[in-house]
Amino acid sequence: MPEPRIRTAQADDEEELAALDRAIWSPLHAVMPRPTPPYPPFFDDRHPPEDFLVAEAGDARTGRRLLGYIRLARPTPLAANAHVLQIQGFAVAEEARGRGVGRALIRAAAGLARERGARRLTLRVLGHNTPARGLYESEGFAVEGVLPGEFFLDGRYVDDVCMGRSL
Template identity: 45%
Template sequence: MGAMISIRTATAADDAAIVAIDDATWSPTNSPVSAPEGPRSAFAHLPTSDVLVAVTAEARVAGYIQWHNVFGIDSHAHVLEINGLAVDPALAGRGIGTALVEAAVAELGRRGARKVSLRVLSTNPAARRLYARCSFVEEGVLRGEFLLDGAEVDDVLMARHLPR
């Protein structure tokens, strides 16, 4: 990654840029949900404190990563799940995704996570390679979990265990 990218916690002012990145990167090979439509907010279902953005020297949002606690119960509080990562296609291939994943893992460790999990479609080998480079390992596969464009697609479960 070039020295011209910094990573910080998202703010409400980043909303439109994150939505634009979602629009530019959505594909049935990387998302099991329908294509985004109409006005929406990136922060409709999570606080800005659970999103990091990569920002260029010109203050342009280059990408983002978000996470949540899946179950919201005390016995599972040590596991946080990355549930969104995207990089502006015009800035792809510069290590921004890797930097975002590593920054998120560090932040989640500071928050007390012992495990960071994620789910990635089997039709998204680039994302699977990125996560593997960031020390995530495959923990399971939900075979045929999604029906996308008429084809059954596996949901690959990956995780990275953090030192205590």
């Protein structure tokens, strides 16, 4: 698979991103119930397109498709916390996993966070999501805290793992 192009999301990506989000839903990474119709909008006032980076394959001639996305947002509205950005959404299409798409999105998000003046990048990941945790660790994130049994998912209690890194 050729290297995906990483770009800021645009309003017309909404339908494709929403479909991707529904397709990859899993209790491995989702704390919300499986989406069912009627589906809410993917973009809204709290989740505008400019908060998302997307990985895109193809071109106008061959047809483009989105392989994944990552969302950066401020974890709080506090001025004392303005130097921190948080990954608050991350998805890679099943067929693109293990091909560097997720890594490219994380690296692009770190670069964008730096451009936006952030000194730290944080995230939260479910304790049983071993593949994601391994990817984050390989990109310099460290476990900074664990909320034991924070979620009850798929019949069992799951830890919420807080990770972060300096930029």
